[in-house]
Amino acid sequence: MDNGLSRKRVLVTGGSRGIGRAITLAFARDGAHVVACHREPSEEAAGLTRELKELSDRNRVVQADLTTSAGAQRLAGATQETLGGLDVLVNNVGVDGMVPFDRLGEDEWRRVMEHNVTTAYLVTHASLGLLTDGASIVNVGASVALRGRPGGVHYTASKAALIGLTRGLCKDLGSRGIRVNLVAPGLTETEPDAGLPPQLVERMVGMTALGRLCQPDDVAGAVLFLAGENSRYVTGTTLTVDGGV
Template structure:
């Protein structure tokens, strides 16, 4: 699919696996220039090579932990020196952990918040000054961020926080024609959801009107649309991608 993103400069985090990797490949096929980021250096290098083969005009990599603020600054330097600025920001990295609230430790809470919210905030703050007018930011929430999720309070809270962050930024960057939108994936076939699918994957598929789970590339194409001029008047939305699993609320 051609979203006419040729030469656009994009930063994608969580690019070694799952939706982040699928998004990197989708944008690579549009002849973009990419900086892909992940903790897993080996898998990240594989993603970068596949992106080059898929048609990306340029692929840079950064393997590091973005909960370390110095690494966020290093990403900013790479954007400045290697890409000469930025058009698209897609912070797709995230984790999910499980504990009932009475057993949920401060360490668990802080780890999830640091990765899912704080790192996204700090990366956005770092890169916004380099983002060209008419740029696009796509953040990741979850159905859990809208409905809550028993046993996953930290994760659900972190994903609700992303919605508040995105909608706040919208009001600050609109004068530069920068758009900020949120995708809200449901049950997608990723490593992060492997345990959930093992425990009740058949039930979740049966509850979904389309009768199946989603694929990472299906989310990636929605992200590519939100990055493109085809969505030029789409701003501040939270878009569920869940096959109709949660139709209410």
């Protein structure tokens, strides 16, 4: 299925590893021009830079701390310089957290909220002037937001907040034809959750209708669908990608 993404200008945050890397490369292979962002220097970021350059000279990888307004503005400036504007924004930055609620302190609560919710606000706000009329914003959440998870109250709350952000933002930006949607993956291989004990992973797999863990490319396919022309009348929705849990 052609999503009509060739030559579209795309920004992906948290693009150097796991789901973000799969999304970034999927857009680039579809012919889009992509800016990806990462926080710390790493082999993954260096490798992504090489892969993107092989696909197009217009692709770029930028380092920025998106938990700060200055970092979000720096990324927006680099995107303006590289692409001149934006047709697609993918808010993918996120961290996990596993702490029983009775031991959940303020620092850990703020860390997860800042990475999983505040970054999406800061980057979207900084990018508003770059987004063309008719653009698409895709937020990457988690299906746990719809079910809850023991030992992960703050993580669940942060991903649920992204659903609210998506629903509210689609109303604010709809007059410009800008669509805002969210992809909610289940337990995904190569992501932090995949480091859970094997018996727990086996139990999670057994809960899925499809009998396997989600792969990063499964999520990338859903993101590209919501970003492209085939979903042109879809906005404010949460697309669950969890294999039928």
